[in-house]
Amino acid sequence: MVGPNTITLSNGVQMPTLAIGTAPLSGSTDEAPSSNPNYIGFFPERVTRSVHLALEAGIRHIDTALLYRCQGNIAHVLRQWFMEGKISREEVFITSKINHPPATSFGIPSTTIDLDALSVEEVTAKMHVHFEKCLVELGVGYVDSMLLHWPSAGGGVANPDTTNKSVDKDNAKNKMVEIDPNNRAKRFAAWKVLEHYYNMGWTRSIGVSNFHEVHIQHLLDDGAQVIPHVNQLETSVYIQ
Secondary structure (H helix, E strand, O other), X not given: OOOOOEEEOOOOOEEEOOXXXXXXXXXXXXXXXXXXXXXXXXXXHHHHHHHHHHHHOOOOXXXXXXXXXXXXXXXXXXXXXXXXXOOOHHHOEEEEEEOOOOXXXXXXXXXXXXXXXXXXXXXXXXHHXXXXXXXXXXXXXXXXXXXXXXXXXXXXXXXXXXXXXXXXXXXXXXXXXXXXXXHHHHHHHHHHHHHHHHHHXXXXXXXXXXXXXXXXXXXXXXXXXXXOOEEEOOOEOOEO
């Protein structure tokens, strides 16, 4: 998949720059449907049509995550397109994410990993289960990119009051190392699982999401054999 709308990752994999996101979310009751005004959570059922329309529009990168509970919906659309010969597996780039901390307001326990409550060995075991669950739900033999969704609960980064101009934001970020020192080894254990499947060919690239540069440096200092190919970050005019 090479073209003017792709970028080349450090391992040579071509990744389309434009993707369809698959996390329609009611983050508060203000966003809930009128038929269920108390609902807070994801809407996997909306993903089926949106992915279909995205593929019709020529988008060939689908971004998802175990947390979103919509990978089965994506599989349904892809299965139909593959069956009708509209696209081949090689023509679509699939990114998924695992290792999201508990999200009690909108997530469910079977899709998250609580680093604070698990040992290194337990994190490793759960990461294997979640990686393989993604492949089963998506109905594919491999994904094109698998990311660690979050470094830890809250991102492991100090959260200064951005409305207080006297706050030293850089110093607050530097305190991150003191905030979650016990999770460093667990993040590395999670990363080693991604490396394992990368070496098996079950994912063509691996990376991180919402990681601070210090988190990435920790992985490298602790002996990562593969430098993250991607660090996916949210940027929006609505989030400043």
